Amino acid sequence: MAGGGQYDADTVISSGTYKAAIKSCGALKTLVDRAIDKNESGIALTRPPGHHALPKKAMGFCIFNSISIAAKYAEKKSQKTVIFDWDVHHGNGTQEIFYEQKNPLYISIHQTPLFPGTGSLNETGKNNGAGYNINIPLPSGMEDQDYNYIMDEIITPKINEYNPDLILVSAGFDGHKKDPLAGMELTSKAYKQMTKKLKTHKKPIIMALEGGYNHQALQNSINQVLQAMEVTPSQPEKPKEEKPKESTKNTARKIKKTHRIP
């Protein structure tokens, strides 16, 4: 495949793919080093993405599972990590790689049903990893307030309980309402809100760019994340008071029961 071609139905490879994929992983390792040495956060705006890639197989636009490589690298340096995957698709590769391990804690919020078809609530980890794989599958049509609710009810308490050294994010922006590949109704601000909530843990945050297929939505959403990370100045804003859907509350209740979140 060195010269390029079609790896599978979704994954096209060019002569430059291998180098780009290696550099995507390298960028994340550099961010891990900077997080450990300088307590810095950062985002690797690289492609190809990684979270569908399996240990021995590329899949779904992904060549190497870059976020997992970053987590393993951090583990070698005695770091405890959370991988929070907010890409609209379930990160099946990341789940599979760490399914029997308690480090990292893997948390994915994603649309269901949707590619790749994994990510049910009952996939909670196995052996040493039992309880350390948290899937939050939601139907299409979820809005900012639904994601905010799940952050407050599930993700923030779980990260608090786990108390990681580093927070890694599989940052896909294909949950945006303008994205052509999925059916969520998020605005760019949802990503800012999630980043702000992650910042409350006061741990370095390392983000890997995953999906996002509407260029304008991608640009706006990344800009919101950078504002939350205080890389670019933030615009003043009025918070909107909106309630989550009843179905979101029901899903949250089930997940809390499964993962014993008070």
Ligand SMILES: [Zn+2]
């Ligand atoms: Zn995606």
